[in-house]
Amino acid sequence: MAIDPLATRARAPLPPWTPLVIAEDKCKGCELCVAACPKAVLALDEGVVNRLGYHPVRLTDASRCTSCAFCARVCPDVVFTIYAPLREV
Numbered sequence: 001m002a003i004d005p006l007a008t009r010a011r012a013p014l015p016p017w018t019p020l021v022i023a024e025d026k027c028k029g030c031e032l033c034v035a036a037c038p039k040a041v042l043a044l045d046e047g048v049v050n051r052l053g054y055h056p057v058r059l060t061d062a063s064r065c066t067s068c069a070f071c072a073r074v075c076p077d078v079v080f081t082i083y084a085p086l087r088e089v
Ligand code: SF4
Pocket: 019, 020, 036, 037, 038, 039, 040, 041, 042, 059, 064, 065, 066, 067, 068, 069, 070, 071, 072, 082
């Protein structure tokens, strides 16, 4: 029987899962996403100014984000990338 080389190759560890990624430098701080989030886990980061001159939005509590994507739907600047929630196996 032949040995499958892919089966013996060490697998790289997966990066930590996150419900969404924010393209900080595209955010113009309009807060439409903040108002749309049903879990109230988005807020502007007033300690940071992005390259457009705005305070970018931050996810304040990833554990409460449901990946519902309401924020992505209302954002006019396509700032969010949403990932499907983890499933129990
Ligand atoms: S995906 Fe839903 S819960 Fe998560 S930040 Fe966006 S609107 Fe809020």
